[in-house]
Amino acid sequence: MDVKQLISDMVDQAREASRKLARAGSEQKNAALRYVADALENRTSEIRKENQKDVALARGKGAKDAFVDRLTLTDRIIGEMAAGLREVSALPDPVGEVTRMWTRPNGLQVGRMRIPLGVIGFVYESRPNVTVDAAGLCLKSGNAVVMKGGSEAHNSNMMLAKVLQEGVRAAELPETAVQVIPTTDRRAVIELLKRDDAVDLLIPRGGEELIRYMVDHSRIPVLRHEKGVCHVYVDASAELDMALEVSYNSKVQRPGVCNAMETLLVHGDMAESFLPPMFEWFREAGVLLKGCPITHRMFPEVEEATEEDWYTEYEDLILSVRVVPGMEEAMDHIAKYGSRHTETIVTENYERAMRFVRQVDSSLVLVNASTRFNDGYQLGLGAEIGISTVKLHAFGPMGLEELTTTKFIAFGNGQIRT
């Protein structure tokens, strides 16, 4: 197969489709989403059959159970994919929204109108349901998308692509608005990255290596989630029970995800009352603790954290704990070791709550709530295609709005410059 030609054609078709999709009305896009949802449900057994091929291949290669679990499409997961599309179809359409309008002294009415970005390149690893979620968000926001999934899910993704295109066609939109690259050849990604003339944005969802590769090898902007070293700071004035609940939830509710707490910072005045019950809760949940010298002195059984630990995203039941003399030191720690993802302060002090919110430079800064809320659904965006930890274009969860940009519009009656 001529991979270069294949990708070049796909990208050209996506570009062409993006112009039509940008002009499509909300009703037509919503209909496409609902058609895809119906098709997913009607073709569940076919989808599962293709998915079983991937599962068998993975097992043959000795994949771990957790990996196979993530790869497997059950009736329930396919049903959730369909439900997700119907939810997106019910969300407001960002395209065409005039976000503001003002009038200039010469009478020119100026405003900003939301428009799609154009063509999105989406490169992701395993989890075939992401194929449908991402396609749904791109479609609704008026963007054409060229997707490259992991080779482990290739058969599943190709089947899902068929279903997606069927739905798009049924709504009389160009099916090339949603394309999955039909090869596991890695050169396909390389070719995609070269097309900065036609691809407006790259979104990788995968490991650090994939992201770094894309940033290094393309002129196309990359919206990416680098890592989530999230902090909870328990202030001197924290309400004890709330501090325990919020810290516990931030670490234990789902430790393997990016918005789970990795480091707990505790004001010195709270250490004696807060740490003993907290550590008991954590031990019962099987959390391995690492501590600063003060923590280690208070709890000799807690091993000392290394310098590297403070930078580490464990994504596991492991937690670094540091006792700090005050909020300034907590914020300095976050600025030095954090990843600008999510930080929480637990406090009853108004001034410190407001200052923490203003000064901490992270995509979500919370007061008295779990770090686990950094998620498009939880924050009320309706859906998300990822969480950006870079500041350009979008910072934090990216929903439909973040897949658009704004152009200026102006209504005049003959204004000229003098």
Next chain:
Amino acid sequence: MDVKQLISDMVDQAREASRKLARAGSEQKNAALRYVADALENRTSEIRKENQKDVALARGKGAKDAFVDRLTLTDRIIGEMAAGLREVSALPDPVGEVTRMWTRPNGLQVGRMRIPLGVIGFVYESRPNVTVDAAGLCLKSGNAVVMKGGSEAHNSNMMLAKVLQEGVRAAELPETAVQVIPTTDRRAVIELLKRDDAVDLLIPRGGEELIRYMVDHSRIPVLRHEKGVCHVYVDASAELDMALEVSYNSKVQRPGVCNAMETLLVHGDMAESFLPPMFEWFREAGVLLKGCPITHRMFPEVEEATEEDWYTEYEDLILSVRVVPGMEEAMDHIAKYGSRHTETIVTENYERAMRFVRQVDSSLVLVNASTRFNDGYQLGLGAEIGISTVKLHAFGPMGLEELTTTKFIAFGNGQIRT
């Protein structure tokens, strides 16, 4: 000089300063701007003396008059620089603005707050007044800036840097928030481009070659203005006088700038009434005309435009003219040959006006007004640091708001995820 070390130190200091600047209140930033304005006026003769060195060097190298004109700082231009800073100091501060706030079913109050981007790398050619304009916008928006000006303006820029830092210091802000690279060594730019760990955004202002070099050699996002091939489409239902005025102003008022019209598209039904008087106006203004075959048949003295002409940003008194059968063909022409900068429709037809505005994919789309309004001041942003023709992050004129991003903030009372 060890350029690598120099740039590395400057960027580290900028990063450090950016944290302090992000926390500075509006009053402190405004005071800095006013101090710089005062210092510019008090030190006009010193500034002119340094500027004269650059002018003498340029003349010695045989620079053209137009070039020397742009390089020269007169009392009037220095006064304008000071006035510009005072205007920026009077603009609303975007930092800290909560753009929206909503409440989730669990009571969590979620919002978005504007924050500075961090450290901006600004690389520009000639025109030393840009040093002060850009520094003012970065300072007000809470961003540290590392600037590299053209070698032709080196003495002027170093003197202006001194004045800038004096004002920043007077306001008790870190003077390293505003730095000009003190060397004309080109390796300085190369080193700056490498620091994607500490520089959040690059803004080039200069030729295509400079922009391409920066995009190719850095992982840092580049907000850039590629070119301005702007169109006016005179619709079948245009009001004749308005069509003449808007077209004339778009081309002639200042032909050397990016928002001047380069191609005039005329509906076939208007050609006979509109083109003869229009061409007479243009000829009187010394505009060289190039036309499509229809135009050439109507006006044999107008030479035929080549395929390349339609893509060309003349930045001069030259204009390409095409007669089109309808608005769809005009929009197709714009999509193919345009640069997504600025397009205008002149029409009295409501449906076509609204459709043109919705469907044309340019940073500013106007109805019945000159293309020359694509400018931060003219559109009411108060100031601009450039015009972006890329869609990511900002599209169109970039004012203070476009030098910020938003983070999510959330106020809870103990919310956890279940």
